[in-house]
Amino acid sequence: MTSSVRKDPAVPPDAHRTGPRPERLTDDEARRHLDHARASRLAQLRALAAAGRPRTGREAAIERDLARIDEAAARLDEGTYGTCLTCARPVPAERLEILPYARTCVACLRRTA
Numbered sequence: 001m002t003s004s005v006r007k008d009p010a011v012p013p014d015a016h017r018t019g020p021r022p023e024r025l026t027d028d029e030a031r032r033h034l035d036h037a038r039a040s041r042l043a044q045l046r047a048l049a050a051a052g053r054p055r056t057g058r059e060a061a062i063e064r065d066l067a068r069i070d071e072a073a074a075r076l077d078e079g080t081y082g083t084c085l086t087c088a089r090p091v092p093a094e095r096l097e098i099l100p101y102a103r104t105c106v107a108c109l110r111r112t113a
């Protein structure tokens with residue numbers, strides 16, 4: 001009689017890996033994302049100014065983003081970038097790639113929203 005003890009074939013070893021993505025962005029990656037975010041916001045502001053229409057809330061929102069981008073760049077210099085300002089846990093790299101100047105993790109964002 002053979003042993004029935006086997007590895008579970010239903011769960012491949014890499015089942016819960018989504019790819020070779022690390023948990024944290026490197027400083028260089030973070031800086032690149034921030035530079036890109038800053039450049040695109042500045043281009044939006046220039047385009048709005050060139051259109052010559054009266055200022056709306058859109059400009060203010062872009063300027064607020066720019067201020068947050070600068071704050072995030074300062075946190076990068078301090079070594080606190082990528083840490084949730086509310087719960088002090090790491091903000092996932094996926095979130096920082098979408099929103100490089102995120103101040104909080106998604107859980108804290110939902111709590112304070």
Ligand SMILES: [Zn+2]
Nearest residue numbers: 084087105108
């Ligand atoms: Zn948090």
